[in-house]
Amino acid sequence: MGEAGRLAVVSGGGTGIGAAVTRGLVADGFDVVVVGRRGDVLRAATERIGADCGRAGAVRAVVADLTDPGQLSGVVEAVDGRPVDAVVNNAGGYLGGDTGTLAGVAAHWRANLDANVLTAVLLTEALRPVLRRPGGRVILLSSIAAQRGGGGAYSAAKAALHGWAYDLAAQLGPEQITVNVVSPGYVAETEFFGDRMTPEGHAKRVAATLVGRAGLPDDIAGAVRYLAGRDAGYVTGQVLGVNGGSVLGR
Numbered sequence: 479m480g481e482a483g484r485l486a487v488v489s490g491g492g493t494g495i496g497a498a499v500t501r502g503l504v505a506d507g508f509d510v511v512v513v514g515r516r517g518d519v520l521r522a523a524t525e526r527i528g529a530d531c532g533r534a535g536a537v538r539a540v541v542a543d544l545t546d547p548g549q550l551s552g553v554v555e556a557v558d559g560r561p562v563d564a565v566v567n568n569a570g571g572y573l574g575g576d577t578g579t580l581a582g583v584a585a586h587w588r589a590n591l592d593a594n595v596l597t598a599v600l601l602t603e604a605l606r607p608v609l610r611r612p613g614g615r616v617i618l619l620s621s622i623a624a625q626r627g628g629g630g631a632y633s634a635a636k637a638a639l640h641g642w643a644y645d646l647a648a649q650l651g652p653e654q655i656t657v658n659v660v661s662p663g664y665v666a667e668t669e670f671f672g673d674r675m676t677p678e679g680h681a682k683r684v685a686a687t688l689v690g691r692a693g694l695p696d697d698i699a700g701a702v703r704y705l706a707g708r709d710a711g712y713v714t715g716q717v718l719g720v721n722g723g724s725v726l727g728r
């Protein structure tokens with residue numbers, strides 16, 4: 479509970495990595511505002527995490543599509559004038575689409591850029607004025623696909639977060655606000671792959687690690703908790719790979 483009294487906002491906090499991050503931050507003492515599009519999913523996660531951590535009321539849910547600038551006001555209202563200690567930009571995912579026409583290509587790229595870049599940019603910009611100064615944390619969830627390819631428009635969208643993070647770290651550094659990227663490798667037990675994952679795909683991804691296993695949401699949450707915490711104040715502008723050794727040294 480070393481972070482008691484602090485406030486975090488976690489996008490996509492109702493499922494997968496975001497739910498694990500929320501649970502971890504609540505265990506650390508943070509109050510958390512979770513944001514996503516599905517109210518029922520968010521409410522279930524909110525109740526489960528609050529009860530499991532013995533801190534009912536520590537998590538509040540805000541329903542918003544973070545690709546839509548008109549839907550950010552609810553997040554700002556939920557923060558209720560408190561300084562925000564950590565913004566965890568976790569919402570995102572791979573969006574497919576019919577790329578058989580140029581119109582389809584454009585729609586596919588826009589959807590992936592919206593889901594992975596705009597969600598993070600809009601949430602961060604909405605909360606930028608109320609980030610804690612000094613001491614705020616901005617964390618972006620990227621992907622191993624940004625570092626080694628493999629996801630087309632998704633890879634490109636996640637890579638865009640890296641360049642933006644470097645600029646944001648430079649802008650906010652003088653105010654003692656850090657900006658870092660967590661880049662997960664293969665993480666099972668989330669909604670990310672939907673029905674796209676096969677036993678062969680799973681085995682291939684596990685074989686590409688040095689530790690011989692799939693990542694779990696808590697593996698990624700551990701890195702986010704460190705970066706969100708008080709001990710990480712001298713770490714900024716970094717990309718932290720959490721991938722079981724699938725990509726080395728970057």
Ligand SMILES: NC(=O)c1ccc[n+]([C@@H]2O[C@H](COP(=O)([O-])OP(=O)(O)OC[C@H]3O[C@@H](n4cnc5c(N)ncnc54)[C@H](OP(=O)(O)O)[C@@H]3O)[C@@H](O)[C@H]2O)c1
Pocket residue numbers: 489490491492493494495496513514515516517519542543544545568569570571572593597619620621622661662663664665666668669670671
């Ligand atoms: N699983 C992996 O192997 C893996 C690997 C590398 C990176 N990542 C990244 O890690 C992050 C978390 O993914 P996950 O694996 O935990 O998958 P997930 O369970 O599908 O989580 C994604 C979350 O984002 C929310 N979300 C998506 N679009 C949104 C929008 N427009 N506005 C608000 N919320 C939105 C979703 O909730 P709603 O649908 O209710 O909005 C969902 O809770 C993603 O950015 C993903 O790209 C995952």
